[in-house]
Amino acid sequence: MFYYDSTMLLIIPVLILAFYAQSKVHGNYKKYSKKQNLANLTGGEIAREILDRKGLTDVNIYPIKGVLTDHYNPAKKTVNLSEDVYYGRSISSSSIAAHEVGHAIQHATKYYPLVLRTGILPIAQLGSSAAFPLFLLGLLFSIPIMMDLGIIFFAGALLFHVVTLPVEYNASRRAMVELNQGILVSQEEISGAKAVLNAAALTYVASTLMALMQLIRLVLIRGSRK
Numbered sequence: 137m138f139y140y141d142s143t144m145l146l147i148i149p150v151l152i153l154a155f156y157a158q159s160k161v162h163g164n165y166k167k168y169s170k171k172q173n174l175a176n177l178t179g180g181e182i183a184r185e186i187l188d189r190k191g192l193t194d195v196n197i198y199p200i201k202g203v204l205t206d207h208y209n210p211a212k213k214t215v216n217l218s219e220d221v222y223y224g225r226s227i228s229s230s231s232i233a234a235h236e237v238g239h240a241i242q243h244a245t246k247y248y249p250l251v252l253r254t255g256i257l258p259i260a261q262l263g264s265s266a267a268f269p270l271f272l273l274g275l276l277f278s279i280p281i282m283m284d285l286g287i288i289f290f291a292g293a294l295l296f297h298v299v300t301l302p303v304e305y306n307a308s309r310r311a312m313v314e315l316n317q318g319i320l321v322s323q324e325e326i327s328g329a330k331a332v333l334n335a336a337a338l339t340y341v342a343s344t345l346m347a348l349m350q351l352i353r354l355v356l357i358r359g360s361r362k
């Protein structure tokens with residue numbers, strides 16, 4: 137039990153980072169939601185402009201419910217923007233819309249990390265839901281092979297987080313390139329967009345570190361039960 141508790145110490149700094157990243161995302165999003173872009177374009181209009189520029193006229197854009205629910209759906213080839221982003225004319229709306237279009241461009245150009253991420257998604261989902269039950273059953277009934285299987289499954293889930301990092305950073309990089317071409321014009325707009333996108337990227341770093349720490353914890357607990 138003491139051992140179990142001491143491995144919890146690994147999680148605490150990462151929890152703090154995750155909390156910091158989340159508050160940064162919401163803080164920057166709110167701050168730059170109040171600043172209108174000078175071009176006076178909605179997120180929906182910006183997404184359409186960039187998609188058309190790239191020849192992706194077959195990708196549709198839809199408004200969806202919720203806050204920060206924005207995502208690209210590769211199966212349907214749709215850019216789904218939360219209503220605030222779709223209809224909003226702020227720096228936040230511009231940067232998030234451009235980021236989601238970044239994923240559509242990755243999909244169209246078969247950007248390898250995205251292809252890999254999509255490929256391992258079902259395995260990772262299975263892995264992350266089966267890993268803990270397997271490990272705990274192995275721990276409770278002293279069945280080492282079940283604990284090992286739990287660790288292997290969890291490693292699959294970690295891999296998914298790792299592959300997500302280049303996908304997210306690259307989508308934001310593409311977004312900035314496009315926004316820089318006549319959509320956002322002032323220095324304040326550019327640095328605001330960067331702040332919004334960097335904060336979002338940090339949340340992915342935090343969840344990857346969290347998964348890594350949990351994996352290390354499982355390995356340590358496993359090692360103490362030989």
Ligand SMILES: [Zn+2]
Pocket residue numbers: 235236239304307
């Ligand atoms: Zn993204």
